Amino acid sequence: MTAVGTEHRVIRVVVNGVPYEREVEARLLLSDFLRHELGLTGTHVGCEHGVCGACTVLFDGEPVRSCLLLAVQADGHVIETVEGLAPSEAELHPLQRAFWEKHGLQCGYCTSGMLMVLKAFLAEHPNPTEEEIREAISGNLCRCTGYQNIVEAALYAAQLMRQS
């Protein structure tokens, strides 16, 4: 029997509304595909074993670790990264505005992961408690802020999104 499977594959994915077709190595992580192949470096890579949450993106609308998915597994799926959040060059997403106004970041390394996990969370919980927000971001490490302003920014974003 000839060897089953291949070390390369052609994939088609839609990222932030843009369709792409690329040939990739089977072992290429989705995080590296986004960053190195598509140049979308807003998705950060911290630990590459699922612990820090910096690489969180939306996969068919749900938050996932892009360092724990292979690019070949994204074939036929829809990905959203932090670059797709703002509605236009001139306008910020309510989450981005809230993080800005409430100082929800310092170095910014964790920020894209925080924004993406919160986007999915707030879509399901438009009126969350502080406790629920802390649980929602429990898988995202921040080494700068102490989380306080991130939680405040998330509460404020929820309020902005309810108003609009």
Next chain:
Amino acid sequence: MKPPRFRYYAPHSLEEALAVLAETADEAKPLAGGQSLIPMLNMRLARPSLLIDLNGLHELSGIELDSGAIVVRAMTRHRTVERSPLVAEHAPLLAEAIRWVGHLPIRTRGTVGGSVAHADPAAELPGVLVALDGTVQLTSQRGQRLVPAQDFFVDLLTTAAEPDELVTEVRFPFLPARTGTAWLEVARRHGDYALVGVGAVVSLAEDFTTITEARLSFIGVGGRPVRARLAESALRGQPVAAETWRAAAATVRGEIDPAGDIHASAEYRRYVAGVLAERALALAAERAREGARR
């Protein structure tokens, strides 16, 4: 931190997956949610030469009721279990425990079959399965078998599954009447692997003041989920009372034999296991009573 080279194959049916696995079992690994396997590849702790991706096999996902049990197919995501009204109604212990499995983005991808097959000694689902005396369905080209949870989990990351077998279903039996359950655990942060966790199942007599049966299943205190058999048999026939739970905690501390590691010492785990047992038994008994009032 990049995976080593491997070949990738995405079969289109379970039959095809089993045929490929039968040919390649010594070099292949099935890929489910990837939430344990891909970290191991990234850290090069695993070096399979072929990954068989099960994610396209829709026949392997779904939750249904079947002769006295709730059946969860292997590729059902943790998140789907968490949201399932069937699970909430028929397997409240599973519903309570699943929220402790990793964080939201881990549960989006992680699967029930993957958790069970991976058999981490601090994982919640194996503990729930052992508490409920559930079974694991294994399928290969050679056929199908049902393995009781007690026999399925052998040791740390070791199960009764042969390399050519896939976990295809996990069965959580219904609870008897007048029964309550509770899942409690201690972890550094919500979503981290548990330092110690316990699932308690308490059944009461018709008068609701006497225990007819109690089960305690611990995670994080051994290489696999551990039932506290001495405490369980001592609880039978005892009254529903604070002293009963306290006595059970003491028995638990005497019968378990946890190991210490960088996360917690053996003494700490032993002590906390008793505290959690006491609380979980009380809560499960309370819920057995509430269930009757509803």
